[in-house]
Amino acid sequence: MTEVTTNAPRMPDPEALRAILRQVIDPEVGINIVDLGLIYRIDVEPQKVLIVMTMTSPACPMGEMIMDDIDAAIDAALPRDIHVAVDLVWDPPWSPEMMNAEARQHFGWKK
Numbered sequence: 001m002t003e004v005t006t007n008a009p010r011m012p013d014p015e016a017l018r019a020i021l022r023q024v025i026d027p028e029v030g031i032n033i034v035d036l037g038l039i040y041r042i043d044v045e046p047q048k049v050l051i052v053m054t055m056t057s058p059a060c061p062m063g064e065m066i067m068d069d070i071d072a073a074i075d076a077a078l079p080r081d082i083h084v085a086v087d088l089v090w091d092p093p094w095s096p097e098m099m100n101a102e103a104r105q106h107f108g109w110k111k
Contacts (some may be wrong), residue, residue: 012078014042017049020077024069031106033070037098040089047086049074049084054094063088 006100021039022032027032033039033053040105051070055063074084096109104110 009066011044011046011082012049014044017042017044017051017074020073021051021070024066026056026066028056028060029107031099031103033066035100035101035103036101037041037094038066047082049082051084051086052089053086054089054092056094058090 018034018039022034024033025031026033026036026038029036034063038055039051039053040052043050043052055066058067067088070086078084096104096107099107
């Protein structure tokens with residue numbers, strides 16, 4: 001049997017991308033954007049990744065910095081020929097219930 005190799009980049013799965021995005025910390029609260037519940041969806045298609053996310057509020061003063069940190073983390077982890085789009089949405093609005101249990105515990109919230 002002959003092994004076929006291609007030059008196509010290996011596409012990460014959504015969980016691998018979530019691990020990359022856990023490197024991005026919201027500087028106002030000191031928690032990564034995944035555990036904070038800011039990442040709504042990650043779609044992976046051939047040569048393309050779509051990340052749908054929000055901020056804790058439309059007036060988030062760290063929004064631009066967080067977006068820059070996302071770009072840096074993704075650029076460092078993925079091949080350059082994979083197109084990554086980050087779609088910043090406001091619906092549904094973020095709420096503390098979107099945080100994972102560890103993040104809620106960090107703030108002393110039970111639920």
